[in-house]
Amino acid sequence: MIDYSKYLNKAIRDIPLSPIEKISMMAREVDDCIILGVGEPDFKTPWRIREAGIQSLEKGRTWYSPGLGLLPLKKAICEYQKRRFKLEYTPDEVMVTVGGSEGIDMLFRVMLEEGDEVILPTPCYVSYDPIAKMCGAKVVEVELKQENNFRLSARDLKKAITDKTKILVLPFPGNPTGAIMEEEDLLAIADVIKDTDIFVMTDEIYAELTYGEYHHVSFASIPGMKERTVVINGFSKSYAMTGWRLGYALGPRPIIDAMATLHQVAVICAPITSQYAAVVAMNECDGEIDAMRHQYDMRRRFLINELNAIGLPCYNAQGAFYVFADIRGTGMTSEQFCEKLLLEGHVAVIPGNAFGKAGEGFVRISYSYSLDHLMEATKRISAFLKTLK
Amino acid sequence: MEELLKLIETNPTLTSAQLAVMLECSQEQVEKMISECTAKGIIKGYRAVIDWEKTGTSMVKAMIELKVTPKKGRGFDEIAMAIAAMDEVEGVTLMSGGYDLLVEIRAKSFQEIAMFVFKRLSPMDDVNETATHFVLRPYKQAGIIFHEDEEDTRGLNAL
Numbered sequence: 001m002i003d004y005s006k007y008l009n010k011a012i013r014d015i016p017l018s019p020i021e022k023i024s025m026m027a028r029e030v031d032d033c034i035i036l037g038v039g040e041p042d043f044k045t046p047w048r049i050r051e052a053g054i055q056s057l058e059k060g061r062t063w064y065s066p067g068l069g070l071l072p073l074k075k076a077i078c079e080y081q082k083r084r085f086k087l088e089y090t091p092d093e094v095m096v097t098v099g100g101s102e103g104i105d106m107l108f109r110v111m112l113e114e115g116d117e118v119i120l121p122t123p124c125y126v127s128y129d130p131i132a133k134m135c136g137a138k139v140v141e142v143e144l145k146q147e148n149n150f151r152l153s154a155r156d157l158k159k160a161i162t163d164k165t166k167i168l169v170l171p172f173p174g175n176p177t178g179a180i181m182e183e184e185d186l187l188a189i190a191d192v193i194k195d196t197d198i199f200v201m202t203d204e205i206y207a208e209l210t211y212g213e214y215h216h217v218s219f220a221s222i223p224g225m226k227e228r229t230v231v232i233n234g235f236s237k238s239y240a241m242t243g244w245r246l247g248y249a250l251g252p253r254p255i256i257d258a259m260a261t262l263h264q265v266a267v268i269c270a271p272i273t274s275q276y277a278a279v280v281a282m283n284e285c286d287g288e289i290d291a292m293r294h295q296y297d298m299r300r301r302f303l304i305n306e307l308n309a310i311g312l313p314c315y316n317a318q319g320a321f322y323v324f325a326d327i328r329g330t331g332m333t334s335e336q337f338c339e340k341l342l343l344e345g346h347v348a349v350i351p352g353n354a355f356g357k358a359g360e361g362f363v364r365i366s367y368s369y370s371l372d373h374l375m376e377a378t379k380r381i382s383a384f385l386k387t388l389k
Numbered sequence: 390m391e392e393l394l395k396l397i398e399t400n401p402t403l404t405s406a407q408l409a410v411m412l413e414c415s416q417e418q419v420e421k422m423i424s425e426c427t428a429k430g431i432i433k434g435y436r437a438v439i440d441w442e443k444t445g446t447s448m449v450k451a452m453i454e455l456k457v458t459p460k461k462g463r464g465f466d467e468i469a470m471a472i473a474a475m476d477e478v479e480g481v482t483l484m485s486g487g488y489d490l491l492v493e494i495r496a497k498s499f500q501e502i503a504m505f506v507f508k509r510l511s512p513m514d515d516v517n518e519t520a521t522h523f524v525l526r527p528y529k530q531a532g533i534i535f536h537e538d539e540e541d542t543r544g545l546n547a548l
Binding site: 040042298371372 | 396399400402403407410411412413541543
């Protein structure tokens, strides 16, 4: 019997099993379970985007693309970013990636070395921490607090900075919290950053999904920050294109070039069918984004209102498609709550500690589901909460 | 208003309080809009969509194409309303194209529908021609997919 673990490097062995895995396995065993767990849109990719992909296949355009992506797509991305978020980039500052996640991976790998520190506001998306650790870097978590609407404050950031800090991750609008950072919040962060050597990776994959009066402001649009920022974005969330695996990174040319070098040897290029489809997404589908956002927003208001009414407090999350409900009043840990809710209430939600220690005491509930589904789920959660009293 | 109607068209069990939150207005405003729309006949009623096949209840549906003679001055209204008044009839629609009225009817058996066409529709003075199409199996009704529910294949590992 071969001990395969001896072949695995220490960094991967040290990455613990996510609590999400456990809930996911349990949910498969529960009949009639209603799931509010997923982190992807329930909408289908808008038809004309799918059609563009199909047409490219019909024409037999099935080769590798240029490593950094098709030029028409890179141009379309620049125009889109200018139109929607006032960012000025040229096509040679764009790298088309395999989902937003590849951009994160590439940036960390070309920048981080043993001993470097990465500042991570948590709870946050689960991939930053293990990738940074795989690069030998140390992750310094900054706890985001509900009383601050899960925004990163300049004061907390300052406390986390050392002379080893190399990258600050800004994951807003945030998964799992749904938190946003308004322009004044970003200005305060920029004020801290400007006197340091810290580089910023702003993950703006949920940029199109903000609600109410608020429209996403990119950190790269803050004066003086573009030069030291890489923007990660993609098609998965705003265009409901998760399975197409397509994203992009925008940044200073020397950084993008270094990422490209690694990207070309690691993955060669992003899927070309997805790239042809994405050109149509960028150029023609602002209306589709708005329509999906409108639906999410109605569900968001419905869900936040229902959960608060049935005794599961949650703050007014203004971004992404998650609410982050506070379960501390139940006296249970996040995992205990999720397991009990699953087994007794037949509803699956995600424990907040899956997104970092700071998520303990909360659960992530996704509203990328039909209204019918959400209505049934909130009924069940309400009945479950009554049994706890 | 349009937004409210779209919401209750697909989710008629939403309460006015829930609708108010979703539409960012007061519960009173929602209730006022609903009663106005009902009074004006914009909201015609609320019905559940039922897959009778699954209940085992014997139920047959048919779509009947009718060619009729319109009346001077009243067009198709008179004959259409006369048919609509029959209890067995579920729907009457004036159509463009190869025929005039589409009549939807539900009964317990094929025989009953045949008798209805034979005894009640065909003998009407203004009815010139009928063509009866029996519904074999509905796949989608009122926007709801029948039979194989579209399965949510998204995994919990989608983070």
